Amino acid sequence: MAGTGCRRRPERRHQRHVIALTSNYPECARSALVTIAPERSRSPLFMRAYIEELIGQALGYLKREGELSLEEPVQVHIERTRDRAHGDYACNVAMVLARKLGRKPRELAELISAKLPASKRIDKVEIAGPGFLNFFASPHYLRMVVRDILALGDQYGCAPEGSRGEVLVEYVSANPTGPLHVGHGRGAAYGASLSALLAAAGHRVSREYYVNDHGRQMDILAVSVWLRYLELAGERVRFPANAYRGEYIYDIAREVRERHGDKLRHAESAVVDGLPEDGDGQAAELHIDALIARARQLLGEDGYEACFGAALDAMVADIRDDLGQFGVQFDRWFSERSLESSGALARAIERLDREGWLYLKDGATWFKASELGDDKDRVVVRENGRTTYFASDVAYLLDKLERCPGTSLYIFGADHHGYVPRLKAAARGLGEDPERLDFQLVQFAVLFRGGRKVQMSTRSGSFVTLRELREEVGNDAARYFYVMRSHEQHLDFDLDLAKSSANDNPVYYIQYAHARIASVFRQLESRGLRHNQAIGEAASDRLDGEHEQALLRTLGRYPEVIEGAAERRAPHVLAHYLHELAAEFHAWYNHSQFLVEDDDVRNARLNLVAATGQVLRNGLGLIGVSAPEDM
RNA sequence: GCCCCGGUAGCUCAGCAGGACAGAGCAGCCGCCUCCUAAGCGGCAGGUCGCAGGUUCGAAUCCUGCCCGGGGCGCCA
Numbered sequence: 001m002a003g004t005g006c007r008r009r010p011e012r013r014h015q016r017h018v019i020a021l022t023s024n025y026p027e028c029a030r031s032a033l034v035t036i037a038p039e040r041s042r043s044p045l046f047m048r049a050y051i052e053e054l055i056g057q058a059l060g061y062l063k064r065e066g067e068l069s070l071e072e073p074v075q076v077h078i079e080r081t082r083d084r085a086h087g088d089y090a091c092n093v094a095m096v097l098a099r100k101l102g103r104k105p106r107e108l109a110e111l112i113s114a115k116l117p118a119s120k121r122i123d124k125v126e127i128a129g130p131g132f133l134n135f136f137a138s139p140h141y142l143r144m145v146v147r148d149i150l151a152l153g154d155q156y157g158c159a160p161e162g163s164r165g166e167v168l169v170e171y172v173s174a175n176p177t178g179p180l181h182v183g184h185g186r187g188a189a190y191g192a193s194l195s196a197l198l199a200a201a202g203h204r205v206s207r208e209y210y211v212n213d214h215g216r217q218m219d220i221l222a223v224s225v226w227l228r229y230l231e232l233a234g235e236r237v238r239f240p241a242n243a244y245r246g247e248y249i250y251d252i253a254r255e256v257r258e259r260h261g262d263k264l265r266h267a268e269s270a271v272v273d274g275l276p277e278d279g280d281g282q283a284a285e286l287h288i289d290a291l292i293a294r295a296r297q298l299l300g301e302d303g304y305e306a307c308f309g310a311a312l313d314a315m316v317a318d319i320r321d322d323l324g325q326f327g328v329q330f331d332r333w334f335s336e337r338s339l340e341s342s343g344a345l346a347r348a349i350e351r352l353d354r355e356g357w358l359y360l361k362d363g364a365t366w367f368k369a370s371e372l373g374d375d376k377d378r379v380v381v382r383e384n385g386r387t388t389y390f391a392s393d394v395a396y397l398l399d400k401l402e403r404c405p406g407t408s409l410y411i412f413g414a415d416h417h418g419y420v421p422r423l424k425a426a427a428r429g430l431g432e433d434p435e436r437l438d439f440q441l442v443q444f445a446v447l448f449r450g451g452r453k454v455q456m457s458t459r460s461g462s463f464v465t466l467r468e469l470r471e472e473v474g475n476d477a478a479r480y481f482y483v484m485r486s487h488e489q490h491l492d493f494d495l496d497l498a499k500s501s502a503n504d505n506p507v508y509y510i511q512y513a514h515a516r517i518a519s520v521f522r523q524l525e526s527r528g529l530r531h532n533q534a535i536g537e538a539a540s541d542r543l544d545g546e547h548e549q550a551l552l553r554t555l556g557r558y559p560e561v562i563e564g565a566a567e568r569r570a571p572h573v574l575a576h577y578l579h580e581l582a583a584e585f586h587a588w589y590n591h592s593q594f595l596v597e598d599d600d601v602r603n604a605r606l607n608l609v610a611a612t613g614q615v616l617r618n619g620l621g622l623i624g625v626s627a628p629e630d631m
Numbered sequence: 632g633c634c635c636c637g638g639u640a641g642c643u644c645a646g647c648a649g650g651a652c653a654g655a656g657c658a659g660c661c662g663c664c665u666c667c668u669a670a671g672c673g674g675c676a677g678g679u680c681g682c683a684g685g686u687u688c689g690a691a692u693c694c695u696g697c698c699c700g701g702g703g704c705g706c707c708a
């Protein structure tokens with residue numbers, strides 16, 4: 001039954017036409033007849049943009065000669081071929097036009113390819129398959145790649161800063177009520193990598209962490225600290241079910257005690273007398289809320305703020321420290337409370353009102369979100385006069401849109417997907433363009449150890465913190481593992497694999513390639529030789545081996561990878577690319593000696609080795625993984 | 632009930648702005664260190680792309696329905 005050969009499909013072979021590129025039409029200005037995507041980089045390093053240009057010129061010529069009647073631009077794909085036999089790039093322009101013009105695709109392909117300007121970067125163009133134009137990069141172009149990489153260094157692959165729009169990226173934004181856990185870690189790694197990628201692709205990027213320092217959870221945290229403080233002071237107060245039990249609460253309480261002594265101490269009876277009983281569910285909620293009210297009453301404004309402020313400062317400092325060690329930085333930590341004091345909150349509500357999107361019902365103020373694409377209307381001011389969390393969101397959104405003229409990018413955990421229609425509705429309600437908002441939802445990460453799911457529960461306090469994870473597997477492995485899968489995909493994080501220093505760990509595989517490169521240059525020196533780039537460049541035609549050619553092509557692809565990964569908000573694309581690049585280097589390393597006698601060959605190879613090292617460093621840097629010199 | 636994400640090789644996943652024979656890593660089997668780190672390399676084997684329709688010259692990729700798994704739907708934060 002399990003036949004082997006019979007399942008194979010018959011080979012489909014298409015006749016190929018080879019068109020020599022001899023004609024040149026210098027007078028053809030760039031035409032707007034071909035569009036791929038807006039804002040394509042014009043850098044000479046971008047082969048696709050270059051090919052687009054060539055095709056545009058050919059079409060422009062054909063149009064002026066009356067051979068084609070083109071009215072509107074055609075949307076075409078210029079893509080990397082999967083099969084080397086198909087050249088380096090393929091374009092489907094003829095097939096797309098065929099549909100529009102009702103002509104045969106191969107016929108059109110002939111027409112177009114005959115008018116393609118000659119180019120030093122393109123060796124030949126073939127017509128193949130149903131009508132693809134296959135472009136073969138010239139050896140000259142491939143060699144140019146090494147020179148460019150060595151000349152540009154850490155700038156290779158980067159578009160000029162500001163060549164694209166501004167992006168304000170908000171990520172992590174975990175409530176400062178406890179340490180970050182592994183779920184936040186994924187958002188942090190994704191956000192940091194994506195931000196770096198966007199910056200490399202030419203966007204001006206600012207990174208923000210929205211600190212939820214306003215709500216009930218913060219009050220619970222403050223009270224938790226106070227209760228631990230009382231405990232340390234010798235009061236025997238029962239700790240409520242819903243309060244924060246983590247060890248870190250004691251640390252903060254100790255700090256408060258050091259600073260304020262017994263000033264905040266009250267007798268146990270004064271604290272709990274007359275409060276509703278603690279218990280499960282509803283009872284626990286009522287109890288803790290009453291306790292918060294009691295704390296405010298006994299401590300007064302200043303005393304309460306002492307606990308609250310200490311808790312907030314400690315938590316934010318801890319989170320900042322944790323993320324900093326993880327290589328995750330922010331340009332701004334935006335306080336939710338500041339929205340009220342700055343008047344941003346009131347202004348946002350006024351704006352919604354002015355635009356006519358607010359109404360009163362049951363004593364509360366509602367936003368007509370349902371008329372703007374959300375499933376239901378949302379309360380902005382509660383019956384008790386307090387604004388809702390959503391109101392803060394609207395105010396922060398308005399603030400962001402006013403500060404950043406480009407895109408506001410939200411990175412949410414997948415459980416926040418309900419916020420998307422609500423915030424878009426808010427943007428519309430404010431009279432702003434919802435297209436300026438970009439939402440990326442990061443799916444959950446599940447830890448596996450010994451092939452078993454690591455159980456996590458916040459209540460029992462048995463969750464794994466980001467810090468613990470980092471200490472267990474290391475920052476490099478954690479950063480890489482977090483972004484190696486698409487963020488839209490649930491992530492199975494294999495702790496054993498991440499820790500493994502065996503041949504199966506993709507992080508070490510890539511880092512090892514870099515370490516080997518460094519080692520090659522150490523060897524060179526120990527043999528009393530020096531790398532001469534100029535000699536290598538002059539002899540770059542000696543890089544004609546199969547492995548060398550493959551490596552050159554892959555290195556040349558890097559700028560496109562950056563561009564595409566940024567556009568698709570997909571750092572995992574870069575992670576995969578780096579793995580592939582490392583694989584090609586390892587294969588070459590095993591196949592050939594680099595430190596050969598021949599000065600020309602040796603230096604040419606060393607140029608390629610150095611260029612590979614540079615690209616590995618650049619790419620690893622963007623995803624926050626170190627590039628070690630030795631392992 | 633409504634909404635979001637996913638279902639591709641034994642496992643974990645790429646590929647999905649439609650395209651040329653479906654890819655990688657791990658696990659399995661067979662090989663490679665007098666030579667720049669074997670944390671490496673070469674080879675073999677492994678797939679009804681969840682199921683059924685539809686759109687198209689062409690569908691893993693787009694549309695519809697269904698099945699399975701994960702998550703979300705508060706005048707909480």
